[in-house]
Amino acid sequence: xxxxxxxxxxxxxxxxxxxxxxxxxxxxxxxxxxxxxxxxxxxxxxxxxxxxxxxxxxxxxxxxxxxxxxxxxxxxxxxxxxxxxxxxxxxxxxxxxxxxxxxxxxxxxxxxxxxxxxxxxxxxxxxxxxxxxxxxxxxxxxxxxxxxxxxxxxxxxxxxxxxxxxxxxxxxxxxxxxxxxxxxxxxxxxxxxxxxxxxxxxxxxxxxxxxxxxxxxxxxxxxxxxxxxxxxxxxxxxxxxxxxxxxxxxxxxxxxxxxxxxxxxxxxxxxxxxxxxxxx
Numbered sequence: 001x002x003x004x005x006x007x008x009x010x011x012x013x014x015x016x017x018x019x020x021x022x023x024x025x026x027x028x029x030x031x032x033x034x035x036x037x038x039x040x041x042x043x044x045x046x047x048x049x050x051x052x053x054x055x056x057x058x059x060x061x062x063x064x065x066x067x068x069x070x071x072x073x074x075x076x077x078x079x080x081x082x083x084x085x086x087x088x089x090x091x092x093x094x095x096x097x098x099x100x101x102x103x104x105x106x107x108x109x110x111x112x113x114x115x116x117x118x119x120x121x122x123x124x125x126x127x128x129x130x131x132x133x134x135x136x137x138x139x140x141x142x143x144x145x146x147x148x149x150x151x152x153x154x155x156x157x158x159x160x161x162x163x164x165x166x167x168x169x170x171x172x173x174x175x176x177x178x179x180x181x182x183x184x185x186x187x188x189x190x191x192x193x194x195x196x197x198x199x200x201x202x203x204x205x206x207x208x209x210x211x212x213x214x215x216x217x218x219x220x221x222x223x224x225x226x227x228x229x230x231x232x233x234x235x236x237x238x239x240x241x242x243x244x245x246x247x248x249x250x251x252x253x254x255x256x257x258x259x260x261x262x263x264x265x266x267x268x269x270x271x272x273x274x275x276x277x278x279x280x
Contacts, residue, residue, distance in 0.1 A: 021060050021067075021078060026160065028085050029055075029069075031076040038081060038089040040160070049076075083133055087126045090157045096126035097189065097213065098262045100242045106134050108238075108267050109185040109209040114138040116182065118203060120196060121145065121189035122169065125154025131187070132163040142180055144172045178203040189213045194226035201230055206272035213263045220264045232268040239264050 021027060021041060029037040029047065039047045041061060046054035052072025060067070065080040081089075084099040097105075105127075111117055115135045119128055122145040131141045145151050148171045158167050172178070175195055182205050188196060193212045200210060210232065212223050220237050227235050243258040 019064050021063050021065060023061055026081050026086075027060060027065075028079040028081040028089075029076050030079050031074055033074070036085075036089075038085065083130055086129055086157070086161050090124055090126045090129070091153045092124035092126070093153055096124055097130075098242075098259060099130070100240050100259065101213070101263050101265060102127055102130040104238065104240060105187065105211050105213075105265060106130065108265075109187070109211050111135060111185050112139075115184045116180075117141045118178065118180070118183045118186045118200075119143040119189070120186070120193075120200075122151040122154045123189060125151065125157040127187065127189065128154055128167060129158060129161050129163060132158065132161075132166040136163065136166045139166065141167045142170055142183075143167060144170045144178075146171070146173055175199060183208055185209045185211070187211045187213065191219070193219075193223050197223075197226050197230050197232075201232075201270055204270040206270060208270045210268045210270065212266040212268075214266070215261070215263055217264070220266045223266055224268075227266075227268045231271060233271050234267065234269045236268075237264055237266045 023041050023043060025041045027039050027041055029039055031051065035050055037047060037049065039057065041057055043058055045057040047057055048054045049071060051074040055069070055071060060078055063078060065078060067078045069076055069078060087096060087099050087102065090096060111131065111134045113135060116139060117131050117135055119131060119141060122128060122143045128141060128143050135141060151169060155169065158164050177199050181203050183203050184205060185208060186200050186204055188200070188211070190196070193214065204210065210227070212220070214220050214223065224235050224237065239261065241258065241260055244255045246253055246255055
């Protein structure tokens with residue numbers, strides 16, 4: 001009994017030390033050969049790896065993030081996952097928004113802590129996670145999808161990231177008015193975003209930002225013209241291409257594969273409605 005009490009006290013103490021691993025934490029297990037695993041820490045759990053016997057996760061509790069571990073045929077490190085890791089390791093049934101696009105989107109749309117954000121097209125929740133982290137702790141994300149069964153992965157991904165308090169999942173059919181109003185930003189990730197422009201405009205604050213994500217030139221061209229027809233301003237499109245560089249002494253060069261076209265991002269601003277001028 002005494003030993004059990006000592007163990008419990010040690011575990012409590014380790015929890016109180018910033019930067020240490022506790023039960024329930026997510027850990028990114030990174031190996032020198034660039035293989036990675038996202039593992040939730042739980043007692044009695046064993047993590048299967050590619051270079052030896054499964055690892056007992058209990059041994060990680062109380063260890064600092066960044067700790068090196070040695071296995072049968074290699075070594076790895078216990079790292080704290082970033083939002084990039086959470087997005088790329090998200091469980092998915094559809095394509096995801098890549099971190100490179102999410103980062104620019106959040107900055108261009110002016111999304112920050114306290115923002116009220118609408119997402120139309122939940123998908124696997126990869127972008128939802130990034131939005132929720134950006135608006136926390138004082139803001140909120142309302143994410144809409146036509147189907148109530150498809151965003152199951154999104155629920156799981158958001159919960160695993162510990163961001164559930166900042167996200168509300170909603171079901172809605174195309175062109176239905178939104179029950180919520182006064183959004184600071186709206187993100188559309190749907191095949192025909194031009195159908196939603198009028199109802200989205202009604203839900204956006206004056207000065208609010210709109211972002212539309214589409215993979216083809218035809219889609220962003222039609223969306224851009226529709227936005228202008230409805231009075232939106234500052235309509236502009238961007239594409240980001242990401243190329244990794246192998247930084248090595250005397251032989252630094254780009255990698256042969258790169259993250260090329262993922263999405264076009266179309267940005268626009270909803271101006272304030274013109275007020276009628278007083279008669280002279």
